[in-house]
Amino acid sequence: MEEKPFPAWSWSIEQCLKELHVKLDKGLSTYEVEKRRERHGWNELAKEKGKPLWRLVLEQFDDTLVKILLVAAFISFVLAFMGGGESGDSGFEAYVEPFVIVLILVLNAIVGVWQESNAEKALEALKQMQSESAKVLRDGYLVPDLPARELVPGDIVELRVGDKVPADMRVVVLKTSTLRVEQSSLTGEAMPVLKNTDPISMDDCDLQAKENMVFSGTTVVNGSCLCVVISTGMNTEIGKIQKQIHEASLEEDDTPLKKKLDEFGSRFTTAIGFVCLIVWVMNYKNFLSWDLVDGWPTNVRFSFERCTYYFKIAVALAVAAIPEGLPAVITTCLALGTRKMAQKNAIVRKLPSVETLGCTTVICSDKTGTLTTNQMSVTEFFTLGGKTTASRTIRVEGTTYDPKDGGIVDWSCFNMDVNMQAMAEICAVCNDAGIYFDGQLFRSTGLPTEAALKVLVEKMGVPDAKARSKIRDMQLAASYLIDSTAAKLGCCEWWTKRSKRVATLEFDRVRKSMSVIVREPTGRNRLLVKGAVESLLERTFHVQLADGSLVPIDETCKQLLLSRLQEMSSKGLRCLGFAYKEELGEFSDYSSASHPAHKKLFDPACYSSIESDLIFVGIVGLRDPPRDEVGKAIEDCREAGIKVMVITGDNKSTAEAICQEIRLFSKDEDLKGRSFTGKDFMVLPKSQQMEVLSKPGGKVFSRAEPRHKQEIVRMLKEMGEIVAMTGDGVNDAPALKLADIGIAMGITGTEVAKEASDMVLADDNFSTIVSAVAEGRAIYTNMKAFIRYMISSNVGEVISIFLTAALGIPECMIPVQLLWVNLVTDGPPATALGFNPADIHIMKKPPRKSNDPLMSSWVLFRYLVIGSYVGIATVGIFVLWYTQASFMGITLVSDGHTLVEVSQLRNWGDCPSWSNFTAAPFTVSGGRTITFSDPCDYFSVGKVKAMTLSLSVLVAIEMFNSLNALSEDISLVKMPPWRNPWLLVAMSVSFGLHCLILYIPFLADVFGVVPLSLNEWLLVILISAPVILIDEVLKLAGRRRRWRAKKEKTA
Secondary structure, three states, rough: OOOOOHHHOOOHHHHHHHHHHEEOOEEOOOHHHHHHHHOOOOOOOOOOOOOOOHHHHHHHOOHHHHHHHHHHHHHHHHHHHOOOOOOOOOHHHHHHHHHHHHHHHHHHHHHHHHHHHOOHHHHHHHHHHEEEEEEEEEEOEEEEEEHHHHHOOOOOEEEEEEEOOOEEEEEEEEEOOOOOEEOOOHHOOOOOEEEEOOOOOOOOOHHHHHEEEEOOEEEEEEOEEEEEEEEHHHHHHHHHHHHHHHHHHHHHOOHHHHHHHHHHHHHHHHHHHHHHHHHHHHHHHHEEEEEEEEOOEEEEEEEEHHHHHHHHHHHHHHHHHOOOHHHHHHHHHHHHHHHHHHOOOOOOOOHHHHHHOOOOOEEEEEEHHHHEEEOEEEEEEEEOOOOOOOOEEEEEEEOOOOOOOOOOOOOHHHHHHHHHHHHHHHHHHOOOOOEEOOOOEEEEEOOOHHHHHHHHHHHHOOOOOOHHHHHHHHHHHHHOOOOOEEOOOHHHHHHHHHHEEEEEEEOOOOOOOEEEEEEEEOEEEEEEEOOOOHHHHEEEEEEEOOOOEEEEEOOHHHHHHHHHHHHHHHOOOEEEEEEEEEEOOHHHOOOOOOHHHHHHHHHHHHHHOOOOEEEEEEEEEEOOOEEEOOOHHHHHHHHOOOEEEEEEEOHHHHHHHHHHHHHOOOOOOOOOEEEEHHHHHHHHHHHHHHHHHHOOOOEEEEEEOHHHHHHHHHHHOOOOOOOOEEEOHHHHHHHHHHEEEEEEEEEOOOOOHHOOOEEEEOOOOOOHHHHHHHHHHHHHHHHHHHHHHHHHHHHHHHHHHHHHHHHHOOOOHHHHHHHHHHHOOOHHHHHHHHOOOOOOOOOOOOOOOOOOOOOOOOHOOOOHHOOOOOOOOHHHHHHHHHHHOOEOEEEOOOOOOOOOOOOHHHHHHHHHOOOOOOOOOOEEOEEEEOOOHHHHHHHHHHHHHHHHHHHHHHHHHHHHHHHHOOOOOOOOOOOOOHOHHHHHHHHHHHHHHHHHHHHHHHHHHHHOOOOOOOHHHHHHHHOOOHHHHHHHHHHHHHHHHHHHHHHHHHH
């Protein structure tokens, strides 16, 4: 049951416990737990019901073209069953057509269902993030392993290092001086967050500000505490994310291409319907006749057989008009595109995303882990020189936890002075982090800042030459070990062995530092301190110079150090100060818990006095650095007309500094109206939000929560933008699901983010997105080429059937032949057009608008001209065979068939009334003779040769037409066919398949064709080839048109 929880973060601990009716020392009673469970349910994420299989299957048929095909298949089946048509064949051949149509539709549905059923796994991955068990206080007793799903609001839970938080809880008691929680997957913060018990004065604040709350699915990295459960199950922050993912999946739109094809399909359907009706009505005289007596029709004669015959022609027209092979070719092209992208490290999870990438207009990118490495690293450190007014800033290269990645600029460990040695010792010993190699990446355990300091120590080396060569040998040997998961940090180990750690003074928010007491090789104790620079300077009395001499700190020196700090912070660096203390008073001989001063180490209030009178050593600047290749990728996006927006959970100054470094903003650019926190942006009026988002140039949104990300993506989509959203955390999943293209990180990304995405970056690299967009644009251009090719072919078939009906001649092609052409012979060339080489300027052009038409009016006109030629050629060769003895020197009557007049051919239905009409038998290649029991069968059974010629002309023209489709405007002279060798292979395959049905007797019977002689093939090529010349003339006219339009524009 959903219930709005109270704002526990703004209430005191006593108020929270009172509201939840629970005592801290007793916990809830079993009875109370049962009562609350009835009210709040189990502490688990709800399982959304998926669509049932029957619904998924039905949805695949909810497509205009598919519906027409279903109707066509049904009518074909009924006609075949009734044995309609003049040929009277009701055997297997009659059922081929409906069977093939249904088979195509079933295969299409299977692919669709398989894709959809894979779509909703993101919610399952969320469940795996939830904690399995928890340590809970019930009835005054501590239950060590209570299943987390049994928790209810009011339960008292104990958390320790490494525990996964089982519900959203308010921290009530800190058992250690500090508690840090890793919540980057939920909020996007690069660093673990320090938690406390103090109430926060705001009732409405963002997740990052709720420093007294811990959230379900996050992990404790340091310290332990007692908490009280506030929200469970779907009321937790992770539960809200699940709801958002589910809502986003309901809002998923069709891809731009699908929208265009659907729109095209509905227009096409209307046109087909009209043409079919006209064809049928035009031939009414052939099946309906009457006598006029006194102006009134009498003696009405109706031939059901002739009526169904012309109805069959109308069905053939529908079959001819619909490019049945188009869904299969689109799927093949997209699948080939995904393979190409996988080679470029972009793994596409959903096929249509390939095409959508091509029209991306906005990339909304997460910062941590996408634009940056998500690995803290030291970029520079600063110490004093020979005097208090002289300083040294040393740059460090490398952006990962790999100790061999980069090094210190102009560094030699032979000249490690005393001051540098002190810094290396503090970095190595005052540190609880570790580094390991997971097979792909070097990763950290513990705090990322501390891991970065250990890497710095490895880059600095050690001052002892003998130890240095030993460490080098050890590292060399380690690289050959089979188990190289634990990174060998030889220099850190050398320091920790030299300076034995005897006590730790943990970090707290008051003094903002942590320190360790170490036993030096001399036998004396020393305090090593690291923390916030300002806080250390307040407790510093001396500074150490390069030679190791100590000088009292004065105001000038302090100002120098603070100005350096300000300079480093302005670059977006997180700065840490380092100091030590020699005279430890009562702790100078501390060695174990039996020491009299040991009890002071339990009281954090004493830590400030122990860490006083410090000797300041230097400052280190760390950050989560941007990836090297991002700057260039941002530049490429700018050239390609794609806006980049950074949406991050990190703080504003860090986000702005990184954005300036990756050149999203220039160095001195005024960021007013460009940089907002999520909260600030959301309180703006809607019109102002739209205005901000529509302005050109980059934007950055910091401190953004999941709902902010989702809202920004939703607004951009409302504005007509095609949005690609990148992310790696759980907090990114709802926005990834909602975006047109959700892009997850493959290495650092959570399973939730990957499952919600459309594409996964195998290398977590922003520049891979830019390569994928270029690939998407190339694929779309090629898809346009084959869609134009297939539709122009279909227009030709429609005109052919229309002419047949208009002239009243026998049908020159039957539906099963048209199906064969649309599916088999058109398929390979159309698929091969998907391999057209990409335009070299593809990323210099602005993204296409999602409402750009598939075909401009000029291209449509061109294909109507080409289609008209296809229709005239296919009908023309049919008429030629029946009426002419030769054509252009090629003899047509060598087979001995009877010639008829054009008027006889046009009125063939009246044949039974003709006197003295005879038709001689004729031979076809292979020695077969076509004979007729009734001379009038010459126009039905006898048309088999003429039909074969028409079909062969159609196939040949479509092969030549595929060469025209290589480019929309460029002549074949400039873009010869061998630029795409796959097309030549595909044309050969299609011709081979056509010959297969001509020369294999069984297939020839199924498709109603006969073999052709060499002379007849010559005629076919002669009539088909002009299609290339016609399109070359049209391309030239198109180029001239565009050139004139450009000239007028510049004038």
